[in-house]
Amino acid sequence: MDLNIDKVIDDIKKDNNIFSAGKVIKVNEYNVEVSGLIDVAFYDEVDIAGKAKGYVFAIHPNKVIVSLTEVEDKIMPGDLVYSLNKEYKCLFSIDSIGKVVDIFGNDLIAGKKFNNLIEVSIDGLDIPLMDRTSVERSLLTGISGIDLMYPIGRGQRQLIIGDKKTGKTQICLDTIVNQKDKNVICIYVAIGKTKKEVKEIYYDLTKNGAISYTIVMASFNDELPTKSYLTPYVALSVAEELMLQSFDVLVIVDDLKKHADIYRQISLTSNKVPGRDAYPSDIFYAHARMLEKGCQHKSGGSVTILPIVETKAGDITDYISTNIISITDGQIVLSKKNFDKGLKPAINYGLSVSRLGAAVQSKELSKVGSKLRRELLAYLDVKDIYELSDPSELSPALKESIDRGNKMINDLKQYKYSPKSESEMQTLFSYVERVEKEG
Amino acid sequence: MEVGKIISIFEISVEVVVSDNTIKIGDVLEAVDNSKYRFEVIEITNTTALCISLNSTRGLKKGTIVKKVDDGLKMEYSDALMGRIFDAYGEVLDNKEFKSIKKKFINNSTVSMKDLNVESSMLKTGIKVIDFFAPMQKGFKMGLLGGAGVGKTVLIKELIYNLYNTSKINSIFVGIGERSREGKELYDDIVSSNLLDNMTMVFGQMSKNPVVRSKCVQTGLVAAEYLRDEKKGDVLLFIDNIYRYIQARSEISMELKEMLVGNGYPSSTAAEVSKIEERLSSTKDGTITSFQAIYIPADDYNDDAVQNVVSYMDGQIVLDRHIAELGIYPAIDVFKSTSRLVDKDKIGERHFKLVEETLRYLTRYQELEEIIAVLGIDELSDEDKNIFHRSRKLRYYFSQPLHVSEQFTNIKGEYVELEDVLNDVENILNGTYDNVDEKEFFYIGKYNAH
Structure with a gap:
């Protein structure tokens, strides 16, 4: 690959290849306008005077817009621009497992580039409809509130949504930790997070023995927005590649609200017409094509995605949240109120949904789970009506069902990094089934 | 035939300098x-x-040279399309x-006004x-409206099960901008049965990409029109989901x-929608009955695109997040769900009165x-207590175990006959079932008194 660049640049210097060269005519933070570059294709990689890299984002009759992905030095008007005559790709090394990396093949903890890099295309073709098979193998989180009532299967996309500080990331980390010895490769994608947050996550995963099968792919809030925008696509391309080799992969995308905001920022500076809430009209497509990489493939491999969305004041009906809910196969909604009450994980059992349900659960788990969910929701509904009533006046049956509801709520509490096995969950909630039989 | 050369390129559009002035709007270039x-011409100058x-x-x-390959996108128009699965451009998958x-x-x-047929029987x-x-009638357009994740697709699948499978x-099933997983599973289900x-x-x-999403509804319509006009029969059309068509059109407009x-x-949304909806009409040869899922963005029922589509519907079923939250599925908001048939002359006095009375109870509730x-x-007064408890029974009664969600509910x-529904509702309203626990009505078909 490096040979190719040298040859192209050499050619340009010798004036053998003037069609692949151009000059910068306008620069802003994320884009440059280039004149020349006659022989260029859409999405080609370009190099700007050795100072920066980017890809062709739009081709006009007399100019080319280049989106910048890496900038090392200040770009000036008049700088020479070379097209490398190949599709823009990011870099990845299989040694990334157990490391914190970025999309350019850097090992961020060691502070150096890997030396066995391969190219991954960003956001390539979609997975053909007919290559998908049904999602039916379970991916256990070890959290009884999820595995029993809102189960996740390999190849499913399950959204984790809630306000700040409600334990969204924690649920994902718990899930990663619970994949130990289960032959799942995990990729944690950080979008525009702080370096401190990412390092803490890395330490947490290390402490819990989960880093040996996990890649942390990060972009930080002080980097170019284009990089943060591209990071989840690259992570999912890597995941897709592994899936095609029959691996099971779990990808955490933390978080898509940030991603949407970054995409809005880029779109508005590139003069795209804003739509609802000033997001560009194709924001749905931007997320849909990313999350559609999650699937059970006919090769036997799968990509499971847990995207995270941060909400404000518990409102899951805003534009971005509903967009993503309409893409994913279900959602785990976290409630600030439950969190403050100490009911952790702070799942809102009414609003959470799994669209795959028992299809991805063992028979035993689904038997307990579906009854637990029905009882719990009926209890939450009744609770409000009789909250003001005198307990001594309630019928014994009603009183018992309220007591049982309280017990269920209590038994669903679970501390972080303390996963339960399937049989532990079954035993813990076996009373739900017993009562129903008697009744 | 070479017709020109590409001079500008964007995500989903290109501009071609033409060397041939026979190019028309709608032509397909390659x-x-x-x-x-491949490209479709949408605007031409000299x-x-x-x-x-x-x-x-x-x-x-x-600088790529392009040639003209066709006068427009086409879809199969023969019996060969039966039992097959196509992409938006009419290629088999x-x-x-x-x-x-x-x-x-x-x-x-x-369809012209002359050929239009509006009379038909109940479905x-x-x-x-x-x-x-x-209630539905053959030839109706029924909109199934709902925000994200409240059960539109499940309802569409159940309708396919109850109407098509029997x-x-x-x-025709047209999947627009929905999950690939669900599309494949629906296909697998139908193949395996x-x-x-x-x-x-x-x-x-x-x-x-949005071009694919916006084209596939027209491709599906050609198939429906074939069955109506050539096979001279009734057609069921399931569209999941028509909002995505408008959304795709918006994405294209933004790019342009x-x-x-x-x-x-x-600004052309209304025109775009009419081009689709007006084709879905019944003629003397046959009816096209359509069920169209309509996504409500950001739970905003008054969204322009949603209201635009709804204005073409003969009936609407609105799904509500608050009802879903209670675990009652299908999570239908009965206050917003109605159809043109709800009229004393059309469904009969008994049915009509029961609907009115039920709504009165639920409003008071x-x-x-x-x-x-x-x-x-x-x-509460005794009368209000009765209304309260009976309404809760009604609310639970309108949940239903669906064939396609057996895996969630176990x-x-x-399938419930309308006659049974009318009897059960009547009995709940007149107090016959006052002593039955409300949970007995949860996820049942018709009520079997012990």
Whole structure:
């Protein structure tokens, strides 16, 4: 690959290849306008005077817009621009497992580039409809509130949504930790997070023995927005590649609200017409094509995605949240109120949904789970009506069902990094089934 | 025939300098050196043609020579389309041999007033809440509205199960901008129950670019029109989901730098929708009955695009998040769900009265809920207590075990006759079931008194 660049640049210097060269005519933070570059294709990689890299984002009759992905030095008007005559790709090394990396093949903890890099295309073709098979193998989180009532299967996309500080990331980390010895490769994608947050996550995963099968792919809030925008696509391309080799992969995308905001920022500076809430009209497509990489493939491999969305004041009906809910196969909604009450994980059992349900659960788990969910929701509904009533006046049956509801709520509490096995969950909630039989 | 050269390239559009002035709007162009790159002409001047790209433009070189390959996009128009699955451009997806017999342009015209037929017979769905509150008639357009994740697709699947699987009436399923997983699972389900023979499926799922998504509804319409006009029969058309069509059109408009109006929709939304909906009409040859899922963005029922589509519907079923939150599925808001048939002359006095009375009870129930939140249930008058408890029974009664959600509920799905629904509702309202616990009505078909 490096040979190719040298040859192209050499050619340009010798004036053998003037069609692949151009000059910068306008620069802003994320884009440059280039004149020349006659022989260029859409999405080609370009190099700007050795100072920066980017890809062709739009081709006009007399100019080319280049989106910048890496900038090392200040770009000036008049700088020479070379097209490398190949599709823009990011870099990845299989040694990334157990490391914190970025999309350019850097090992961020060691502070150096890997030396066995391969190219991954960003956001390539979609997975053909007919290559998908049904999602039916379970991916256990070890959290009884999820595995029993809102189960996740390999190849499913399950959204984790809630306000700040409600334990969204924690649920994902718990899930990663619970994949130990289960032959799942995990990729944690950080979008525009702080370096401190990412390092803490890395330490947490290390402490819990989960880093040996996990890649942390990060972009930080002080980097170019284009990089943060591209990071989840690259992570999912890597995941897709592994899936095609029959691996099971779990990808955490933390978080898509940030991603949407970054995409809005880029779109508005590139003069795209804003739509609802000033997001560009194709924001749905931007997320849909990313999350559609999650699937059970006919090769036997799968990509499971847990995207995270941060909400404000518990409102899951805003534009971005509903967009993503309409893409994913279900959602785990976290409630600030439950969190403050100490009911952790702070799942809102009414609003959470799994669209795959028992299809991805063992028979035993689904038997307990579906009854637990029905009882719990009926209890939450009744609770409000009789909250003001005198307990001594309630019928014994009603009183018992309220007591049982309280017990269920209590038994669903679970501390972080303390996963339960399937049989532990079954035993813990076996009373739900017993009562129903008697009744 | 070479017709020009590409001079500008964007994500989903290109501009061509034309060397041939016979190019028309709607023509299909193709790169001479690579058939992967295909374009549809949407605007022409003396010297240039603006085209939308049917596939990704990635890797397309400036200066590429293009040729004209067709006068427009086409879809199969013969019996060969039965039992097959197509993409938005009318290509088969199932990797089986396909011999094209006769094709037709996908941009067909609408039905004239002369040919339009509005009379027809009632169509029962076996879903209690639909048959009761929003009864269907052959040739109706029924909108299934709902925000994200409240059960539109499940309802569409149940309708396919109840209407298509039992009657095997010729059907078309058009998947627009929805999940690929669900599309494939629906296909697998139908194949494994050997029901594909009378079904044609067209998919342009959410992983596809907006051009694909916007074209697939027209492609599906050609199939429906074939069954109506050539086979002279009734057709069921399931569209999941028509909002995605408008959304895809908005994305294309944005790429073309058109001026967008409120919430990012193009000003031509109403015209675009009418081009689709007016084609879905019944004639003397046959009826097209359609069920169209309509996504409500950001739970905003008054969204322009949603209201635009709804205005063409003969009936609507509205799904509500608050009801879903209570675990009652299908999570239908009975106050907003109705159809043109809800009229004394059309469904009969008994049914009509029961609907009115049920709505009166449920309206009062909502008021009572607020009173209870403040005063507690003990403070209600006896009459209000009756209304409160009976309404809760009604609310639970309108949940239903569906065939397609057996995997969530672990309860066997049921088809319920309208007559049974009317009897049960009558008995709940007149107090016959006052001593029955409300949970007895949860997830049942018809009520069997012990």
